[in-house]
Amino acid sequence: MSKQTVRDLDVKGKKVLVRVDFNVPQAKDGEVADDRRIRAALPTLKDVLDRGGSLILVSHLGRPTGDPAKDEPFRLNKVADKLAELIGRPVKKVNDTVGPEAEAAAKELKPGGILVLENVRFNKGEKKGDPEFAKKLASLADAYVNDAFGTCHRDEASMVAVPEQFPADHRGIGFLVEKELKILDTLLANPKSPYVAVMGGAKVSDKILVIENLLKQVDKLLVGGAMTYTFLKAQGHSVGNSRVEADKLDVAKHVLELAGSKLVLPVDHLIADKPAADAQIKVVEGPTIPDGWFGMDIGPKTIELYAKIIKDAGTVVWNGPMGMFEVEAFAKGTKAVAQAMADSPAVTAVGGGESAEAVEKFGLAEKVSHVSTGGGAFLESLEGKSFNSLGVIPDVK
16 A cells, blocks of 8 residues: 655645654764755655745754753754755745744745754654644644655654644655655565575664564575674674674574574674774684684675675665774775675665665665665664554555
8 A cells, every 4th residue: 555645735835844854964063964865855845846835844853952052053054054055945944843933934935935944853842742732833834744764663743743733635755755665665565586685783682673574585684794793602603802792692592593594694704903993904714703803894705605695686675784884994895785786686775874874985875776764764664563654644545
């Protein structure tokens, strides 16, 4: 069942409240360090404007404390400036989400206009899902569009209580959320085989529910990152000074038993005498890491093995880096997986903040089928969870 989208809404002459995810990385001076999430929202925003509507944009940014003195960096002024630059139109920004200033600016909004409200998390009613706050926010507009996939797993006011204030035929999802749902449908309901999952990152415990759900479908589960060493430790191998979740060895053993031959662990490792850019490094084969050394990346034979499995796949989903890719010496495995996915004829989906950051860093984001903008939401979807924020958007046949 598909969801009603922005294209199904009559927006001409209407004010459309769009929940976007402009929770972007910031530089030390507050400037937008990575505008990918803003760029991802542009098709939806331009569609509303091109069809004669106006935009009222709602987003969060970071984790405000509630202390005005500390929360200045979380204001959306720089985000609004970046949006104006990218969309090529004037953007008005106000200093509240609801209240007199927001109401006046919304009232003055003309077709083609863009209004950015202040960080929605400045209002305590957002996190609480407060219905009174939701009514005030919804009253600014004629229709609602959810284009914030990265927040879809949260039951905050702007995600659930606000759309509930609008008639059913005045609610929809944006093109970004629609694209995310289509790729998830491919991954969860209709994957082309062989189906390969690549899982990296630090913790087995963070991925256990995803792994359990994916193991029902995938043909291979390729493991990298620090979680490798928890698995190896669970198998009884010595892993030197490598990072291990010592209290999760039972979880790792459970996954190993559940996965059987589907689970593929690295056959060699890039190791270092310290986890730093100036470390001494070498490659070791087999499952054992020498005492005093740290496993930092998959080795060249593993890179070759993983690249071949990815090349021969029909569907590949990747979450989590293969090593400490922020350091050039430990980036080869992550880069090789990204390149293998870019070169593969398979449907290739990248989800999770660090994996998305990696494909962007290596200039390969445009060469994979899909890069998710929602880390937590993407993972929870792969776990098989459903979201209330999408439940309030009508289905269409």
